Amino acid sequence: MPKLRTVAVVAGAALLARRAMRRRIQASPLWPMPALEEPVSGRPRSRALRLLVAEREEVAEGVVRLRLEGRDLPRWEPGAHLDLVLPSGLVRQYSLCGDPADDSAYTVATRLVPDGRGGSREVHEQVREGMELEVRGPRNRFALVEAPSYVFVAGGIGITPVLPMLRALPDGAEWRLLYCGRDRDSMPFVAEVEKLGGDRVTVVAGVPDLDAALTEVPGDAAVYCCGPEGLMAAVEERFPNVHLERFTPRALGGDAFEVELRRSGRTLSVPAGSTVLAAVRAELPNTAYSCEQGFCGTCQQRVLEGEVDHRDELLTDAERADSMLICVSRARSERIVLDM
DSSP, X not given: OHHHHHHHHHHHHHHHHHHHHHHHHHTSTTOSOOOOOOOOTTOOSSOEEEEEEEEEEEEETTEEEEEEEOSSOOOOOTTOEEEEEOTTSOEEEEEBOSOTTOTTEEEEXXXXXTTSSSHHHHHHHHOOTTOEEEXXXXXXXXXXXXXXXXXXXXXXXXXXXXHHHHHHSOTTOEEEEEEEXXXXXXXXXXXXXXXXXXXXXXXXXXXXXXXXXXXXXXXTOEEEEESOHHHHHHHHHHOTTOEEEXXXXXXXXXXXXXXXXXXXXXXXXXXXXXXXXXXXXXXXXXXXXXXXXXXXXXXXXXXXXXXXXXXXXXXXXXXXXXXXXXXXXXXXXXXXXXXX
């Protein structure tokens, strides 16, 4: 009998606790809480590594090459890039331009942009040999596909993802490269690509004549381009199926729209010249973000309703079906609903 009494007391206490919790939940301003899955934001898309800056070399005017050494590093294919976490915490993306077979080091190069957002200046002024840097990746959204022939167009520092591709092409492959820049002194690896390709490489100091340089391109050729936005836009106009590599966000543009944060029960306005991230952080300042350029994936959020204008350079088609990067992407509809 005492055992039955104990069981009854415990069961009664549990029932009272459940009722008390139900009353607290119902009194909450967010009641009823939507039955949603966990949000996807703030998750690193790849594990972080701490690598040693073993070499730092100026390989062209305003261009610094870094060799980052470690052990048993994840393998990569031509076209891949790294997220580099700078000493200040800024995250920037740089193409790998070394040897994919070398699992002891990653090599990247960056051009100084004096009026940029500060990342390149920090690399040039603060990163030194002997330091350790955190990196994430590698990731590849610019992979080299199999094709009967290839045409590469690189502008300035845009040669970095193209260089490993040229080295990886099989003997006898048909390819050509148009490499342009302000002047030869500012063009990294120019001597190497000329030696590698011979008369298949055209180097232009100044603005190239694309119509003259890109004549008689076979219809089944794979066209790759990396460089300033103006160059990529001009190549894309001529070759709509071109493979592009961007490291700056697309222009904001677009109309104003509303964002409903379903979990928080708030509706926000996003002006035409601003971002979803800015509007959300004004209300939820602890919202995770990092690069603000649509590359790292930290600010990825699940979309519950509405049509998205995806402007990122990271998400797959499957991921875009139900999520967005709120630092750059916008709404095509007048309203979208996020799982926040």
